[in-house]
Amino acid sequence: MSAESRKADQERPPTAxxxxxxxxxxxxxxxxxxxxxxxxxxxxxxxxxxxxIHLTLAFLGDVPVDDLPVLQAIGDSVQCSRxxxxxxxxxxxxxxxxxxxxxxxxxxxxxxxxxxxQGALAASGYRSDSAAHxxxxxxxxxxxxxSGGADSKVTGAGNLHPLDWPxxxxxxxxxxxxxxxxxxxxxxxxxLA
Ligand code: 2AM
Numbered sequence: 001m002s003a004e005s006r007k008a009d010q011e012r013p014p015t016a017x018x019x020x021x022x023x024x025x026x027x028x029x030x031x032x033x034x035x036x037x038x039x040x041x042x043x044x045x046x047x048x049x050x051x052x053i054h055l056t057l058a059f060l061g062d063v064p065v066d067d068l069p070v071l072q073a074i075g076d077s078v079q080c081s082r083x084x085x086x087x088x089x090x091x092x093x094x095x096x097x098x099x100x101x102x103x104x105x106x107x108x109x110x111x112x113x114x115x116x117x118q119g120a121l122a123a124s125g126y127r128s129d130s131a132a133h134x135x136x137x138x139x140x141x142x143x144x145x146x147s148g149g150a151d152s153k154v155t156g157a158g159n160l161h162p163l164d165w166p167x168x169x170x171x172x173x174x175x176x177x178x179x180x181x182x183x184x185x186x187x188x189x190x191x192l193a
Contacts, residue, residue: 020057022057083108087164100139
């Protein structure tokens, strides 16, 4: 790294990689992590670890650390009721080489939570990934699946024994990236009514 780029780095305000997400209860995390591990053993790829299993509501990417209080307050402004998700299917996205668990039916409570959060973020000038690309609620189970062949094998496993997930809170997470995978820390917890 040149002296100039080192200086430019030092002058840039510190940032944090953040996202809002739901986190399943521990029993469900264990079940989903088992599904992830078994699929990765069978098909290859990197299974999501127990401590990073989540469903993203809004991914913001790198934001200035000084913005964190504003983002924390945005979560506080969301007034939604609790709901239950039924996780009952596995899917595979070829373009991302990613196996995920999700729902045949996306309940209104989840759509409402996503809509309110997006609205509050947009009102404060933030644009999240799902605002740009639409909301496709999913729990990533395996990343970096080998291309070629994985698609049809995974499609064969399309249904998952239904798992009920009562959602009574959501979180603002910070993500630190490492070569072994990301580490997540909860910055704020929000309750659903
Ligand atoms: P994924 O599970 O589909 O990869 C933390 O990075 C979370 O934010 C991940 O669950 C990831 O979704 C999601 N996310 C959404 N858009 C992202 C992006 N552009 N880059 C990285 N993560 C993103």
